[in-house]
Amino acid sequence: MEHAKFDASPLLGGLEILQATYEKQAFSRHTHEGYTVGVIRHGAQRFWRNGGYHIAPTSSIILVNADQIHDGHSASEGGWTYEAMYPTEAQFDAVTKDLGLASTTPYFPYAVEQDPKLSHQLLTLFSLLRNSEDTLLTETYAHHLLLTLTCRFNKRPQLPKDIAKIAPQLELVREYLHQHASDTVSLETLSTLSGISPYHLVRQFKSRFGLPPHAYQIQQRIRLAQSMLKNGFSLVDCAVSSGFHDQSHLHRHFRRTIGVTPKQYQRAISSKFS
Numbered sequence: 001m002e003h004a005k006f007d008a009s010p011l012l013g014g015l016e017i018l019q020a021t022y023e024k025q026a027f028s029r030h031t032h033e034g035y036t037v038g039v040i041r042h043g044a045q046r047f048w049r050n051g052g053y054h055i056a057p058t059s060s061i062i063l064v065n066a067d068q069i070h071d072g073h074s075a076s077e078g079g080w081t082y083e084a085m086y087p088t089e090a091q092f093d094a095v096t097k098d099l100g101l102a103s104t105t106p107y108f109p110y111a112v113e114q115d116p117k118l119s120h121q122l123l124t125l126f127s128l129l130r131n132s133e134d135t136l137l138t139e140t141y142a143h144h145l146l147l148t149l150t151c152r153f154n155k156r157p158q159l160p161k162d163i164a165k166i167a168p169q170l171e172l173v174r175e176y177l178h179q180h181a182s183d184t185v186s187l188e189t190l191s192t193l194s195g196i197s198p199y200h201l202v203r204q205f206k207s208r209f210g211l212p213p214h215a216y217q218i219q220q221r222i223r224l225a226q227s228m229l230k231n232g233f234s235l236v237d238c239a240v241s242s243g244f245h246d247q248s249h250l251h252r253h254f255r256r257t258i259g260v261t262p263k264q265y266q267r268a269i270s271s272k273f274s
Helices: 089-096 116-131 135-152 161-165 167-179 187-194 198-209 213-230 235-241 247-258 262-273
Strands: 003-009 015-022 027-030 036-043 045-049 052-056 061-064 070-074 080-085
Touching: 003 116, 003 262, 015 116, 027 213, 027 247, 036 116, 045 061, 061 116, 080 116, 089 135, 116 135, 161 167, 161 198, 167 187, 167 198, 167 213, 187 198, 198 213, 213 235, 213 247, 213 262, 235 247, 235 262, 247 262
Parallel strands: none
Antiparallel strands: 003 015, 015 080, 027 070, 036 061, 036 080, 045 052, 045 070
16 A cells, blocks of 8 residues: 655754655656655665666665656565655755865765665664654754765766766756746757757756756756745645646646655645744
8 A cells, every 4th residue: 555654854944754655656757956865664666866777675775866867666566665865965064064074965876775784774863853852862863864974975976078068058057947947948048048059958958967958847846836835835826836737737746756745745844844
């Protein structure tokens, strides 16, 4: 039986966590503003990241970098059960900023890690975030674990040379899509903005960010909807104002990306910050 319980701890301004069992759920290729750090409790998950598919069996750790394209579906009969958190770069910065590290945020080179000690630590943190009334203990444990991840995964890859040459233009397009998430944007506009031909732009943008511009814009619309849901807007207003055709259009994309419905997401957020 499928179920998903989204939650948000007030810790670090709202550390989001998910506890779920999925059998038929198929996540479309998407991104999160935060990192994905999860543990498979039962079954196995198959997901795409870094240009290939990976299998995460029971007790393994799923790692996806912030803004990194990935998807997900079952890799075993009966589906999979997992718990995950989604710390943002800002939350990592808040924990590590005064420690003199080469980088205040991690980079996960591998999609799946086998580390029983880290897996146990993560599950302990998830339990504290959901259930503990000892704020000091929970904050201390969360800070320790985020710092551990940053120190352990601190090396970042270099961009391929062909993409590095036009990286500023691609970043310009990316920023434009952030600023016009809810607007109708044409490929011609993006091509003129960047000075890159439409075909070359689509191909290189996807190579750099994992999605073509139109799909990337949908991800920004979902993030805009998340922000509005956090601020108490109605589902209808969220759908229209974030650029979706209607509420059902938002519902479909939101669940395939976040794993819960917009209503479930808003209910969980409201219960923690009301």
